[in-house]
Amino acid sequence: MNEQCCCLSVGSTVPDFKVETYEPARGGFGEFSLGSLKKKKRWGVLFFYPADFTFV
Amino acid sequence: MGSDPTGAVSRMFGVYDEATGLALRGTFIISPDGKIFNAEVNFYNLGRSIEEILRKVKANVYLAEHGDEACPVNWKRSGDLTLKPSAKLVGKVYEATHKK
Numbered sequence: 001m002n003e004q005c006c007c008l009s010v011g012s013t014v015p016d017f018k019v020e021t022y023e024p025a026r027g028g029f030g031e032f033s034l035g036s037l038k039k040k041k042r043w044g045v046l047f048f049y050p051a052d053f054t055f056v
Numbered sequence: 057m058g059s060d061p062t063g064a065v066s067r068m069f070g071v072y073d074e075a076t077g078l079a080l081r082g083t084f085i086i087s088p089d090g091k092i093f094n095a096e097v098n099f100y101n102l103g104r105s106i107e108e109i110l111r112k113v114k115a116n117v118y119l120a121e122h123g124d125e126a127c128p129v130n131w132k133r134s135g136d137l138t139l140k141p142s143a144k145l146v147g148k149v150y151e152a153t154h155k156k
Contacts, residue, residue, distance in 0.1 A: 007070030014090045017065055019058035032058050034090055041088040043113060048071045050078035056103040 071097055083109055085116055128153045 008014060018033035037044045058065075060079070066072035071082035083104060085094040094112050098104060115127045118134050125138040128149070139145060139152060 007068060008092055009070075010092050010095050012092055014086060014092060017068065019060055019065060021058045034086070037086070038088060038090055043088060043117060044086040045109060045113060046069070046084040046086060048066060048069070048079040048082040050080065050100055054100065056081070056101065
């Protein structure tokens with residue numbers, strides 16, 4: 001299915017990326033970037049999921 | 057909740073499934089310096105253990121503050137026994153982790 005060749009792995013440094021977000025606490029759109037996490041000196045958990053309303 | 061409409065971020069982390077256009081159930085723990093310390097990827101039909109993810113986050117935070125220690129098998133929380141890797145510990149990990 002997918003090769004593990006050119007993507008990140010444990011031990012790699014993640015290049016800065018950003019994604020548009022929806023923030024339920026504020027009720028609006030925002031932006032998350034890895035750089036902002038680094039500035040706040042926080043650990044982060046990136047949680048991928050395939051689609052809304054799956055049975056899992 | 058972040059959006060990845062082109063799949064660029066999913067591809068960067070190796071969880072984009074070209075066959076379906078979906079992301080696999082991947083979880084990555086990233087340090088404040090931007091380094092990946094843990095990765096876990098499940099197929100679609102297996103949900104993750106949040107307890108395990110939290111355990112790993114707590115272990116990483118602990119280990120970042122205690123650079124000379126290691127968390128042995130089944131370490132659960134701060135306060136549990138840790139190991140100090142050294143030449144003296146070689147061959148003695150079982151004894152070190154099963155003292156009464």
